[in-house]
Amino acid sequence: MSGCTCAGQAPAALPIPYAAHMKELVDAFWRATAYCLHPRVILWSLLPLALALVLVLSLGWFYWESSVAGVRDMLEQWSLLVSLLQWLDAMGGGGFRTVLAPLIVVALAVPLIVVAALLLVAWLMTPALVRLVATRRFGTLQRKRGASWFAAAAWSTGYMLVALLLLVLSLPLWFIPPLVLILPPLIWGWLTYKVMSFDVLAEHASADERRQLMHEQHWPLLAIGVVSGYLGAAPSLLWAVNAATLVFAPLLVVVSIWLYTLVFAFAALWFAHFALAALQRLRLRRIDPPGTSALLPTSTPSTDSATALPPS
Numbered sequence: 001m002s003g004c005t006c007a008g009q010a011p012a013a014l015p016i017p018y019a020a021h022m023k024e025l026v027d028a029f030w031r032a033t034a035y036c037l038h039p040r041v042i043l044w045s046l047l048p049l050a051l052a053l054v055l056v057l058s059l060g061w062f063y064w065e066s067s068v069a070g071v072r073d074m075l076e077q078w079s080l081l082v083s084l085l086q087w088l089d090a091m092g093g094g095g096f097r098t099v100l101a102p103l104i105v106v107a108l109a110v111p112l113i114v115v116a117a118l119l120l121v122a123w124l125m126t127p128a129l130v131r132l133v134a135t136r137r138f139g140t141l142q143r144k145r146g147a148s149w150f151a152a153a154a155w156s157t158g159y160m161l162v163a164l165l166l167l168v169l170s171l172p173l174w175f176i177p178p179l180v181l182i183l184p185p186l187i188w189g190w191l192t193y194k195v196m197s198f199d200v201l202a203e204h205a206s207a208d209e210r211r212q213l214m215h216e217q218h219w220p221l222l223a224i225g226v227v228s229g230y231l232g233a234a235p236s237l238l239w240a241v242n243a244a245t246l247v248f249a250p251l252l253v254v255v256s257i258w259l260y261t262l263v264f265a266f267a268a269l270w271f272a273h274f275a276l277a278a279l280q281r282l283r284l285r286r287i288d289p290p291g292t293s294a295l296l297p298t299s300t301p302s303t304d305s306a307t308a309l310p311p312s
Helices: 015-035 039-044 046-076 079-090 095-137 149-169 171-175 183-202 207-216 218-240 243-287
Strands: none
Touching: 015 095, 015 218, 015 243, 039 046, 039 095, 039 243, 046 095, 046 243, 095 149, 095 183, 095 218, 095 243, 149 171, 149 183, 171 183, 183 207, 183 218, 183 243, 207 218, 207 243, 218 243
16 A cells, blocks of 8 residues: 555655755845846945944954953963963964964954844845845735834844854854854854845735745745855854964955855845745735646746846
């Protein structure tokens, strides 16, 4: 009996949604990549960059020396670490002592910079990016305004606090080499998924539609968030190449914050293409007669090009 297959059995249809999700994810990915080259997107990325730079440089100006001194004093109280540093001094690695405290301060500051860049993109860029995608690709999609800007800001702020708590709780695990490359990007990816999914649907979806889509498309949206989280971790490698990079800290701060901004702008575009297409399919299923939903295409026709965008 186990070898018998019936036409109406669900297992035979399982690969189809998976393949459809993969096709939609890849399609939205390439569209988001093309949109990142649009002049408007590049110009819009300068506003979060400017605000983040003002914030980071101000904090660095007032708190850098005291933070480094505080970390150095804390390290000198650890007998095991003092013994290790003395051994490094004897082996000719005395220079490591001078850069250890600044490196720790930078390592602790990077997650805060990433979260700040994500929130600034969500608050300042995402509404404009969603309008760009909707105008070019989903011109007939009705806007039901299921959430206001203030509701989206409250949502993202709440999840930001949860993400910061998770980062703090996971901090001891960062000293295990593999986990420091896994845990922070996963937390950033989860935060990106929560924030961007809500923001890109706030204008066009009703509250019920938003909840339904975030439930039905949970795993694809989470996958976009996790990939974006790992992409967001890439600029941190600028600090990990060499301790000598601390000499170029002001320049690296500018470059890394701009890269964070572009990564999260790309994530917002990826979420917008995927979520608005899913919203359009959801409404098509509701208006079509019963029994015709299986005939609907997995992706809706687009009026724009995924590879060429005129600089309007």
